[in-house]
Amino acid sequence: MGKTTKTGLAWKGEMSFEAEVNGHKFMIDADEAVGGKNRGPRPKPLMLSALAGCTAMDVISILKKMRVTPDEFYVDVEANNTEEHPKHYDAFTIYYKFKGKDPPKDKIEKAVNLSQDRYCGVSFMLSKAADIKHEIIIED
Amino acid sequence: MGKTTKTGLAWKGEMSFEAEVNGHKFMIDADEAVGGKNRGPRPKPLMLSALAGCTAMDVISILKKMRVTPDEFYVDVEANNTEEHPKHYDAFTIYYKFKGKDPPKDKIEKAVNLSQDRYCGVSFMLSKAADIKHEIIIED
Numbered sequence: 001m002g003k004t005t006k007t008g009l010a011w012k013g014e015m016s017f018e019a020e021v022n023g024h025k026f027m028i029d030a031d032e033a034v035g036g037k038n039r040g041p042r043p044k045p046l047m048l049s050a051l052a053g054c055t056a057m058d059v060i061s062i063l064k065k066m067r068v069t070p071d072e073f074y075v076d077v078e079a080n081n082t083e084e085h086p087k088h089y090d091a092f093t094i095y096y097k098f099k100g101k102d103p104p105k106d107k108i109e110k111a112v113n114l115s116q117d118r119y120c121g122v123s124f125m126l127s128k129a130a131d132i133k134h135e136i137i138i139e140d
Numbered sequence: 141m142g143k144t145t146k147t148g149l150a151w152k153g154e155m156s157f158e159a160e161v162n163g164h165k166f167m168i169d170a171d172e173a174v175g176g177k178n179r180g181p182r183p184k185p186l187m188l189s190a191l192a193g194c195t196a197m198d199v200i201s202i203l204k205k206m207r208v209t210p211d212e213f214y215v216d217v218e219a220n221n222t223e224e225h226p227k228h229y230d231a232f233t234i235y236y237k238f239k240g241k242d243p244p245k246d247k248i249e250k251a252v253n254l255s256q257d258r259y260c261g262v263s264f265m266l267s268k269a270a271d272i273k274h275e276i277i278i279e280d
Contacts, residue, residue: 002221005229007188009196011213017196019189021181026166028193035201041161043193044261048147049159050190053168053183056149056157061175073151081142088261089145121184121228129265 016040044089047126048077054122055094058115059108066107072099079130092126094134103138112136156180184229187266188217194262195234198255199248206247212239219270232266234274243278252276 009019015030016039028043030036041049056075063070074097079089096112116123116134123132149159155170156179168183170176181189196215203209214237219229236252256263256274263272 002223002227002230005185005188005219005221006216007185007192008214008216009189009192011196011200011210015197015200017193017215019193021185021189022171022178024181028189028197030197031162038162041164043190043197045145045147045161046193047187047190047262047265048145049149049161049168050183050187052147052149053157053159053186056151057155057168057170057183060151060155070151074148075157076146076148079145081145082261083142085258086261086264087142087259088264090142118225119227121222121226122187124226124228125187125266125269128268 012039044087048079048089048092051092051120051122051126052077052094055096055112055115055120058119059096059111062111062114062119063107066104066111068104068107068111070098070100070103073097088129089126090130092130092132094123094132095137096134097137097139099139101140103140105136105138108136108138152179184227188219188229188232191232191260191262191266192217192234195236195252195255195260198259199236199251202251202254202259203247206244206251208244208247208251210238210240210243213237228269229266230270232270232272234263234272235277236274237277237279239279241280243280245276245278248276248278 015036027040029039080091155176167180169179
Protein backbone atom coordinates (compact mmCIF):
# COMPACT_ATOMS: atom_id res chain seq x y z
CA MET A 1 0.00 0.00 0.00
CA GLY A 2 1.24 3.48 -0.86
CA LYS A 3 0.29 6.73 0.76
CA THR A 4 -3.27 8.02 0.85
CA THR A 5 -4.20 11.31 -0.79
CA LYS A 6 -7.30 13.11 0.49
CA THR A 7 -9.29 15.98 -0.97
CA GLY A 8 -12.64 17.37 -0.01
CA LEU A 9 -15.32 19.80 -0.99
CA ALA A 10 -18.20 21.52 0.76
CA TRP A 11 -21.55 22.49 -0.73
CA LYS A 12 -22.06 26.27 -0.92
CA GLY A 13 -25.67 26.34 -2.17
CA GLU A 14 -27.18 25.79 -5.61
CA MET A 15 -24.54 23.98 -7.72
CA SER A 16 -21.51 25.62 -6.05
CA PHE A 17 -18.86 23.73 -4.11
CA GLU A 18 -15.69 24.91 -2.42
CA ALA A 19 -12.92 22.41 -3.05
CA GLU A 20 -9.69 22.18 -1.09
CA VAL A 21 -6.68 20.51 -2.68
CA ASN A 22 -3.19 20.62 -1.08
CA GLY A 23 -4.41 23.48 1.11
CA HIS A 24 -5.58 25.57 -1.87
CA LYS A 25 -9.26 26.48 -2.00
CA PHE A 26 -11.23 27.14 -5.17
CA MET A 27 -14.81 26.98 -6.38
CA ILE A 28 -16.35 24.36 -8.66
CA ASP A 29 -19.68 25.37 -10.16
CA ALA A 30 -22.13 24.54 -12.91
CA ASP A 31 -23.10 26.64 -15.88
CA GLU A 32 -26.05 29.05 -15.61
CA ALA A 33 -27.91 26.83 -18.12
CA VAL A 34 -28.14 24.02 -15.55
CA GLY A 35 -28.78 26.07 -12.42
CA GLY A 36 -25.24 27.11 -11.57
CA LYS A 37 -23.70 30.54 -11.23
CA ASN A 38 -20.37 29.85 -13.00
CA ARG A 39 -18.41 30.68 -9.82
CA GLY A 40 -15.70 28.23 -10.90
CA PRO A 41 -14.86 25.56 -13.46
CA ARG A 42 -16.98 22.51 -14.23
CA PRO A 43 -15.64 19.22 -12.76
CA LYS A 44 -15.12 17.27 -15.99
CA PRO A 45 -13.04 19.96 -17.74
CA LEU A 46 -11.15 20.34 -14.44
CA MET A 47 -10.06 16.75 -14.91
CA LEU A 48 -8.54 17.78 -18.25
CA SER A 49 -6.45 20.44 -16.53
CA ALA A 50 -5.22 17.73 -14.13
CA LEU A 51 -4.17 15.72 -17.19
CA ALA A 52 -2.47 18.74 -18.77
CA GLY A 53 -0.74 19.70 -15.51
CA CYS A 54 0.51 16.19 -14.81
CA THR A 55 2.19 15.70 -18.16
CA ALA A 56 3.37 19.35 -18.36
CA MET A 57 5.23 18.97 -15.04
CA ASP A 58 6.88 15.76 -16.23
CA VAL A 59 7.99 17.34 -19.48
CA ILE A 60 9.44 20.52 -17.96
CA SER A 61 11.19 18.50 -15.29
CA ILE A 62 12.71 16.02 -17.80
CA LEU A 63 13.75 18.88 -20.10
CA LYS A 64 15.45 20.59 -17.14
CA LYS A 65 17.55 17.47 -16.58
CA MET A 66 18.44 17.61 -20.31
CA ARG A 67 19.41 21.29 -19.82
CA VAL A 68 16.68 22.40 -22.21
CA THR A 69 14.66 25.50 -21.27
CA PRO A 70 11.95 26.55 -23.70
CA ASP A 71 11.09 30.27 -23.88
CA GLU A 72 7.41 29.34 -23.73
CA PHE A 73 5.59 26.08 -23.12
CA TYR A 74 1.87 25.39 -23.35
CA VAL A 75 -0.19 22.24 -22.98
CA ASP A 76 -3.73 22.15 -24.37
CA VAL A 77 -6.08 19.20 -24.06
CA GLU A 78 -9.08 18.48 -26.25
CA ALA A 79 -11.59 15.80 -25.33
CA ASN A 80 -14.62 14.44 -27.09
CA ASN A 81 -17.87 14.37 -25.09
CA THR A 82 -20.23 11.45 -25.43
CA GLU A 83 -23.91 12.29 -25.77
CA GLU A 84 -25.25 9.34 -23.76
CA HIS A 85 -25.14 8.91 -19.97
CA PRO A 86 -22.83 8.67 -18.21
CA LYS A 87 -21.60 11.66 -20.24
CA HIS A 88 -17.84 11.25 -20.39
CA TYR A 89 -14.84 11.77 -22.64
CA ASP A 90 -14.17 9.01 -25.14
CA ALA A 91 -11.05 10.50 -26.80
CA PHE A 92 -8.28 12.83 -25.69
CA THR A 93 -5.70 14.81 -27.66
CA ILE A 94 -2.84 16.56 -25.85
CA TYR A 95 -1.10 19.40 -27.71
CA TYR A 96 2.40 20.23 -26.45
CA LYS A 97 3.49 23.60 -27.79
CA PHE A 98 7.05 24.88 -27.42
CA LYS A 99 8.53 28.22 -28.40
CA GLY A 100 12.21 29.07 -28.25
CA LYS A 101 15.40 29.62 -30.17
CA ASP A 102 16.39 26.44 -32.02
CA PRO A 103 14.43 24.05 -29.73
CA PRO A 104 15.94 20.52 -29.79
CA LYS A 105 13.15 18.47 -31.35
CA ASP A 106 14.68 15.10 -30.43
CA LYS A 107 14.93 15.95 -26.72
CA ILE A 108 11.44 17.42 -26.65
CA GLU A 109 10.00 14.27 -28.25
CA LYS A 110 11.89 12.12 -25.77
CA ALA A 111 10.57 14.11 -22.80
CA VAL A 112 6.96 13.95 -24.05
CA ASN A 113 7.19 10.22 -24.75
CA LEU A 114 8.72 9.52 -21.32
CA SER A 115 5.82 11.35 -19.69
CA GLN A 116 3.16 9.57 -21.72
CA ASP A 117 4.73 6.11 -21.57
CA ARG A 118 6.23 6.04 -18.09
CA TYR A 119 5.64 8.93 -15.69
CA CYS A 120 2.27 10.64 -15.98
CA GLY A 121 -0.15 8.96 -13.58
CA VAL A 122 -3.18 10.91 -14.81
CA SER A 123 -2.49 9.88 -18.41
CA PHE A 124 -2.06 6.30 -17.26
CA MET A 125 -5.44 6.30 -15.47
CA LEU A 126 -7.38 8.09 -18.22
CA SER A 127 -5.83 5.87 -20.92
CA LYS A 128 -7.83 3.02 -19.36
CA ALA A 129 -11.02 4.92 -20.28
CA ALA A 130 -10.15 6.35 -23.70
CA ASP A 131 -7.43 6.69 -26.28
CA ILE A 132 -4.94 9.53 -25.63
CA LYS A 133 -3.24 10.98 -28.71
CA HIS A 134 -0.64 13.71 -28.64
CA GLU A 135 0.90 16.27 -30.95
CA ILE A 136 4.09 18.27 -30.52
CA ILE A 137 4.20 21.76 -31.99
CA ILE A 138 7.59 23.49 -32.04
CA GLU A 139 7.90 27.14 -33.07
CA ASP A 140 11.06 29.20 -33.38
CA MET B 141 -19.20 12.63 -32.32
CA GLY B 142 -20.19 14.82 -29.38
CA LYS B 143 -18.92 18.27 -28.59
CA THR B 144 -15.26 18.98 -27.96
CA THR B 145 -14.09 20.37 -24.62
CA LYS B 146 -10.80 22.30 -24.57
CA THR B 147 -8.61 23.38 -21.68
CA GLY B 148 -5.13 24.77 -21.66
CA LEU B 149 -2.27 25.78 -19.46
CA ALA B 150 0.80 27.95 -19.80
CA TRP B 151 4.17 27.44 -18.14
CA LYS B 152 5.01 30.17 -15.61
CA GLY B 153 8.55 29.12 -14.70
CA GLU B 154 9.91 26.37 -12.45
CA MET B 155 7.05 23.88 -11.88
CA SER B 156 4.23 26.45 -12.03
CA PHE B 157 1.50 26.49 -14.65
CA GLU B 158 -1.50 28.76 -15.10
CA ALA B 159 -4.51 26.69 -16.12
CA GLU B 160 -7.68 28.04 -17.69
CA VAL B 161 -10.89 26.00 -17.41
CA ASN B 162 -14.29 27.42 -18.44
CA GLY B 163 -12.77 30.89 -18.37
CA HIS B 164 -11.49 30.50 -14.79
CA LYS B 165 -7.76 30.80 -14.24
CA PHE B 166 -5.84 29.12 -11.43
CA MET B 167 -2.32 27.90 -10.72
CA ILE B 168 -1.10 24.32 -10.65
CA ASP B 169 2.26 23.84 -8.95
CA ALA B 170 4.54 21.22 -7.43
CA ASP B 171 5.60 20.87 -3.84
CA GLU B 172 8.75 22.61 -2.60
CA ALA B 173 10.34 19.16 -2.14
CA VAL B 174 10.39 18.62 -5.92
CA GLY B 175 11.32 22.12 -7.06
CA GLY B 176 7.89 23.78 -6.90
CA LYS B 177 6.69 26.78 -4.96
CA ASN B 178 3.25 25.41 -3.93
CA ARG B 179 1.49 28.24 -5.79
CA GLY B 180 -1.47 25.92 -6.44
CA PRO B 181 -2.63 22.31 -6.13
CA ARG B 182 -0.82 19.29 -7.53
CA PRO B 183 -2.38 17.81 -10.72
CA LYS B 184 -3.18 14.32 -9.45
CA PRO B 185 -5.09 15.46 -6.32
CA LEU B 186 -6.80 18.02 -8.57
CA MET B 187 -8.23 15.05 -10.46
CA LEU B 188 -9.76 13.86 -7.17
CA SER B 189 -11.55 17.19 -6.75
CA ALA B 190 -12.93 16.73 -10.27
CA LEU B 191 -14.25 13.35 -9.16
CA ALA B 192 -15.74 14.81 -5.96
CA GLY B 193 -17.27 17.77 -7.81
CA CYS B 194 -18.79 15.63 -10.55
CA THR B 195 -20.63 13.28 -8.22
CA ALA B 196 -21.48 16.06 -5.71
CA MET B 197 -23.25 18.03 -8.45
CA ASP B 198 -25.21 14.96 -9.53
CA VAL B 199 -26.29 14.21 -5.97
CA ILE B 200 -27.40 17.75 -5.08
CA SER B 201 -29.24 18.05 -8.37
CA ILE B 202 -31.05 14.69 -7.96
CA LEU B 203 -31.93 15.52 -4.33
CA LYS B 204 -33.36 18.85 -5.47
CA LYS B 205 -35.72 17.00 -7.83
CA MET B 206 -36.71 14.84 -4.84
CA ARG B 207 -37.33 18.05 -2.83
CA VAL B 208 -34.58 17.13 -0.38
CA THR B 209 -32.27 19.94 0.79
CA PRO B 210 -29.56 18.96 3.26
CA ASP B 211 -28.38 21.62 5.72
CA GLU B 212 -24.79 20.68 4.91
CA PHE B 213 -23.25 18.41 2.31
CA TYR B 214 -19.60 17.40 1.94
CA VAL B 215 -17.81 15.04 -0.42
CA ASP B 216 -14.36 13.76 0.49
CA VAL B 217 -12.26 11.50 -1.70
CA GLU B 218 -9.40 9.28 -0.59
CA ALA B 219 -7.13 7.58 -3.07
CA ASN B 220 -4.29 5.14 -2.66
CA ASN B 221 -1.01 6.06 -4.37
CA THR B 222 1.08 3.39 -6.05
CA GLU B 223 4.81 3.49 -5.37
CA GLU B 224 5.94 2.40 -8.83
CA HIS B 225 5.92 4.48 -12.02
CA PRO B 226 3.63 5.64 -13.45
CA LYS B 227 2.61 6.73 -9.95
CA HIS B 228 -1.16 6.66 -9.98
CA TYR B 229 -4.18 5.89 -7.82
CA ASP B 230 -5.17 2.24 -7.63
CA ALA B 231 -8.19 2.62 -5.29
CA PHE B 232 -10.70 5.37 -4.57
CA THR B 233 -13.15 5.87 -1.72
CA ILE B 234 -15.78 8.61 -1.89
CA TYR B 235 -17.33 9.77 1.41
CA TYR B 236 -20.70 11.51 1.06
CA LYS B 237 -21.52 13.36 4.28
CA PHE B 238 -24.95 14.89 4.93
CA LYS B 239 -26.16 16.97 7.84
CA GLY B 240 -29.74 18.02 8.41
CA LYS B 241 -32.93 17.50 10.32
CA ASP B 242 -34.25 13.99 9.75
CA PRO B 243 -32.47 13.43 6.40
CA PRO B 244 -34.26 10.82 4.26
CA LYS B 245 -31.73 8.00 4.06
CA ASP B 246 -33.52 6.15 1.25
CA LYS B 247 -33.57 9.18 -1.06
CA ILE B 248 -29.95 10.02 -0.29
CA GLU B 249 -28.86 6.47 -1.10
CA LYS B 250 -30.85 6.56 -4.33
CA ALA B 251 -29.26 9.87 -5.37
CA VAL B 252 -25.72 8.63 -4.63
CA ASN B 253 -26.31 5.35 -6.47
CA LEU B 254 -27.78 7.13 -9.50
CA SER B 255 -24.67 9.30 -9.68
CA GLN B 256 -22.25 6.41 -9.34
CA ASP B 257 -24.11 3.99 -11.61
CA ARG B 258 -25.51 6.27 -14.28
CA TYR B 259 -24.59 9.96 -14.32
CA CYS B 260 -21.09 10.80 -13.11
CA GLY B 261 -18.77 10.81 -16.11
CA VAL B 262 -15.61 11.26 -14.02
CA SER B 263 -16.50 8.24 -11.86
CA PHE B 264 -17.21 6.25 -15.02
CA MET B 265 -13.80 7.09 -16.50
CA LEU B 266 -11.78 6.54 -13.32
CA SER B 267 -13.61 3.28 -12.59
CA LYS B 268 -11.83 1.90 -15.67
CA ALA B 269 -8.52 2.47 -13.87
CA ALA B 270 -9.38 1.46 -10.29
CA ASP B 271 -12.14 0.34 -8.00
CA ILE B 272 -14.32 3.16 -6.61
CA LYS B 273 -15.98 2.48 -3.26
CA HIS B 274 -18.31 4.85 -1.50
CA GLU B 275 -19.71 5.48 1.96
CA ILE B 276 -22.67 7.57 3.00
CA ILE B 277 -22.53 9.33 6.36
CA ILE B 278 -25.74 10.92 7.62
CA GLU B 279 -25.75 13.10 10.73
CA ASP B 280 -28.74 14.75 12.36
